[in-house]
Amino acid sequence: MPHTLPPLPYPTNALEPHIDAKTMEIHHGKHHKAYVDNLNKALESAPDLANLSIEELLRQVKAKAPDAVKQAIINNGGGHHNHALFWEVMGPGGGGEPTGAVADAVKAAFGDFAAMKAKVKENGTGQFGSGWTWIVWNPTAGKLEAVKRPNQDSPLMDGLVPVLGIDVWEHAYYLNYQNRRPDYLDAWWNTVNWKAVEQKLAAARAGK
Ligand code: MN
Secondary structure, eight states: OOOOOOOOSSOTTTTTTTSOHHHHHHIIIIIIHHHHHHHHHHHTTOGGGTTSOHHHHHHHHHHHSOHHHHHHHHHHHHHHHHHHHHHHTBOTTOOSOOOHHHHHHHHHHHSSHHHHHHHHHHHHHHSOSSEEEEEEEETTTTEEEEEEEETTOOGGGGTOEEEEEEEOSGGGTHHHHTTOHHHHHHHHGGGBOHHHHHHHHHHHHTTO
């Protein structure tokens, strides 16, 4: 099997009280696992794509995947990559303001961190139904941008490189927050792992 479920890099209760252990357990162990399993199943019908990295697969899926499994790869490949990133950009002892290269990039793109957070929240609450609110590196523009995407559509499919994302599917927050998606989006920033975001930004700038 080409793709595997990465282990959660911290215990399921590490993000409490902002994200509860039960949500993390189901989200990683059931939802993310299902995306990986269904991606591998879809790739059985697309052997030419089976050895690509998940990033390359998502960059190429629209142009190269057979029609019969294209949507399955978009959904489940996106689901796999989005969630792998999501676990990484959160962590225990997170939060605070960005520093260094991330702070500079945020300032250049949004003016300040508060303005970026407002845009992420606007996109997250404005995404009707399931989806994600993202901060991406736009290689063409050479700057960060805030975008939203429905379902598990990866920004990689549009030539953008995600460096931070918040899952706004109900499975990400419903046990704790029920219908209060805006409250979840506010609380999420207490979990952000800026070191991981900085590494993703550096890799995106280097074209990796
Ligand atoms: Mn999810």
